[in-house]
Amino acid sequence: MNTLGINFGHDSSVVFIRDGVIVFAIEEEKISRIKQDFGWPRQAINRLFLEYNLNPLDVDHIAIGGMIYSTLGASEIKYRFSKRNAHKNKEIVDRVLAYFRIASIKISDDNRTVLENCVLQEGFTKAKVHFFNHHLCHAASTYYTAPFNADLVITADGVGDGESFNFYNSEGNRLFPLVINGFENSVGQFYSSITKLLGFRPNRHEGKITGLAAFGNRSELVDKFAALFWYENDQLRRYPFGNKENELNRYKPFQNLSLRDKINKKTSEDAVSIEYAENALLLESKLTELSKDYSKEDIAYACQIVSEQVILIETSRVIRNYLKKNNDIKIALAGGVFANVRINQRILEMPQVSNVFVQPAMGDAGLALGAAILCDIETSTVKKLESPYKFSHTYYGPSYSPAEVEEFINSVKTEAIITKMNAPAQEVAAMLKENFVIGFWHGRMEWGPRALGSRSMILNTFDRTVNDSVNKRLSRTEFMPFAPSIIDHAINKYIPSYNTECPAGDYMTITYDVKPEFHIELQAVVHVDGTARPQIVSRDSNPYYFDIINEFHSLTGCGAIVNTSFNAHEEPIVSSPAVAYKALKDNRIDILIVNEFKIVMRK
Numbered sequence: 270m271n272t273l274g275i276n277f278g279h280d281s282s283v284v285f286i287r288d289g290v291i292v293f294a295i296e297e298e299k300i301s302r303i304k305q306d307f308g309w310p311r312q313a314i315n316r317l318f319l320e321y322n323l324n325p326l327d328v329d330h331i332a333i334g335g336m337i338y339s340t341l342g343a344s345e346i347k348y349r350f351s352k353r354n355a356h357k358n359k360e361i362v363d364r365v366l367a368y369f370r371i372a373s374i375k376i377s378d379d380n381r382t383v384l385e386n387c388v389l390q391e392g393f394t395k396a397k398v399h400f401f402n403h404h405l406c407h408a409a410s411t412y413y414t415a416p417f418n419a420d421l422v423i424t425a426d427g428v429g430d431g432e433s434f435n436f437y438n439s440e441g442n443r444l445f446p447l448v449i450n451g452f453e454n455s456v457g458q459f460y461s462s463i464t465k466l467l468g469f470r471p472n473r474h475e476g477k478i479t480g481l482a483a484f485g486n487r488s489e490l491v492d493k494f495a496a497l498f499w500y501e502n503d504q505l506r507r508y509p510f511g512n513k514e515n516e517l518n519r520y521k522p523f524q525n526l527s528l529r530d531k532i533n534k535k536t537s538e539d540a541v542s543i544e545y546a547e548n549a550l551l552l553e554s555k556l557t558e559l560s561k562d563y564s565k566e567d568i569a570y571a572c573q574i575v576s577e578q579v580i581l582i583e584t585s586r587v588i589r590n591y592l593k594k595n596n597d598i599k600i601a602l603a604g605g606v607f608a609n610v611r612i613n614q615r616i617l618e619m620p621q622v623s624n625v626f627v628q629p630a631m632g633d634a635g636l637a638l639g640a641a642i643l644c645d646i647e648t649s650t651v652k653k654l655e656s657p658y659k660f661s662h663t664y665y666g667p668s669y670s671p672a673e674v675e676e677f678i679n680s681v682k683t684e685a686i687i688t689k690m691n692a693p694a695q696e697v698a699a700m701l702k703e704n705f706v707i708g709f710w711h712g713r714m715e716w717g718p719r720a721l722g723s724r725s726m727i728l729n730t731f732d733r734t735v736n737d738s739v740n741k742r743l744s745r746t747e748f749m750p751f752a753p754s755i756i757d758h759a760i761n762k763y764i765p766s767y768n769t770e771c772p773a774g775d776y777m778t779i780t781y782d783v784k785p786e787f788h789i790e791l792q793a794v795v796h797v798d799g800t801a802r803p804q805i806v807s808r809d810s811n812p813y814y815f816d817i818i819n820e821f822h823s824l825t826g827c828g829a830i831v832n833t834s835f836n837a838h839e840e841p842i843v844s845s846p847a848v849a850y851k852a853l854k855d856n857r858i859d860i861l862i863v864n865e866f867k868i869v870m871r872k
Contacts, residue, residue, distance in 0.1 A: 274641025308349030325392035332644030334636025403429030406639030411628035425606035427457035480748030485570025627778035629717035666714025698820035722814035726835035759828025
């Protein structure tokens with residue numbers, strides 16, 4: 270049985286499950302080269318079909334993350350499939366007419382038929398289309414792939430299907446909600462509003478706020494932000510809801526918007542989206558007022574601290590009220606809020622918690638994974654007593670065949686010097702020791718937003734100034750240091766608190782405190798707060814990459830190297846050999862490694 274999981278919103282993606290096994294997973298942006306690409310992931314599906322010799326008629330089920338048909342008008346649905354301007358223009362006209370109350374955007378189950386017809390037009394005439402709740406997909410994506418049996422699943426983001434911050438547990442390998450927090454209580458919206466207030470792009474640059482927070486200091490702003498959240502009848506609440514003054518004046522923030530923004534915000538496709546937009550304006554106005562006398566660093570600090578507090582308090586409350594035990598609790602996390610590595614560290618440090626897993630594609634790209642798993646469980650004729658979906662790695666992306674690599678090598682050999690290495694791991698380790706900045710491309714691509722040793726820029730950790738020099742080459746403006754890849758047998762030397770059974774460290778999804786005596790050795794990857802965001806590398810998960818770091822350890826005594834992606838700012842992670850080569854041509858790297866080939870530009 271062949272199942273495609275699809276995320277149809279921003280960060281669109283596809284996941285392929287064949288006979289109960291996750292076979293392929295990729296975000297559309299990595300193929301299309303359009304950051305946070307949205308809609309039908311056509312190019313990702315085409316890549317899947319090419320690698321596995323499939324066509325639309327081979328697909329039995331298509332599982333879509335989120336009840337997307339209930340939040341989009343027909344014109345928008347058609348545009349997300351076709352990317353044709355005619356449909357987009359029709360959607361704009363629909364919004365204008367709705368704003369001036371000449372007509373209304375029709376949202377109904379009829380739009381499910383519109384979406385299903387678009388799927389048919391893509392050639393999937395034998396496939397049955399399924400839809401699954403947004404947050405349930407987040408929950409499934411992490412619960413079923415976690416390498417342990419989670420006692421509690423937490424999902425948190427801006428909003429999805431009207432929800433923002435949920436808790437689940439399981440019975441008989443099925444997920445059941447314990448607590449549902451609506452969009453009114455969204456921690457994600459709070460964090461995104463601060464991101465916007467500080468001049469960054471919300472829903473994309475929240476990680477910059479996490480890094481900037483470490484440069485801030487505690488101030489009265491922490492208490493002011495904290496007062497925006499409270500409990501009422503044992504229910505989490507958040508400004509601006511529950512405030513009579515806001516209910517009377519909730520339309521005032523619209524007065525200063527351009528007509529275009531007014532139309533966009535007042536004619537969102539469903540009532541929840543409109544209220545969410547109104548809510549954001551009120552929240553942004555309040556945050557601007559509260560923050561006007563504080564530095565960017567202190568605003569970021571207060572935002573981070575309060576977000577951590579809200580997550581931890583609500584998690585403690587749920588553990589106390591709903592779980593049968595109060596210690597040794599294993600938690601699985603998903604949703605965009607858990608891209609925040611400091612929040613994840615704080616959860617792991619809770620006295621009740623023994624282990625944490627963060628699904629590597631924790632944002633909305635991961636909806637495709639959750640939807641595919643839920644559909645596979647629902648439609649399978651074979652009863653699964655134990656989850657077959659557990660992650661031991663995240664290399665589910667395109668591999669590119671030897672023929673494709675050979676074709677690439679032949680296409681660049683007139684302008685580049687290409688050497689086939691006899692002992693690749695040893696030679697790359699020696700280059701790292703000599704301070705070269707290397708683009709490392711090999712094997713299957715990573716699933717999720719992190720480069721994890723298949724499409725990575727690698728260099729040594731001995732010079733903090735590389736944070737500035739390399740970021741300049743990549744046109745990045747970052748507040749975070751680079752992250753380290755650390756071989757598994759060296760991890761406890763640097764991070765004594767690391768638990769070898771904790772999978773969050775395998776995918777750069779959590780920070781740890783680094784032992785102070787190694788801050789100089791690891792200076793390029795230790796943040797100003799003394800933490801690092803590691804990827805723990807084992808020979809089983811990535812043997813080539815492991816051998817490079819292991820050889821580097823033998824040469825230098827250091828068991829860690831810098832690992833970041835080598836795409837330019839606002840570009841997706843490097844995918845194909847040709848895209849990797851462009852980084853070499855653009856001087857973002859000194860040397861490109863493609864499998865066993867060393868490539869440098871001719872002078």
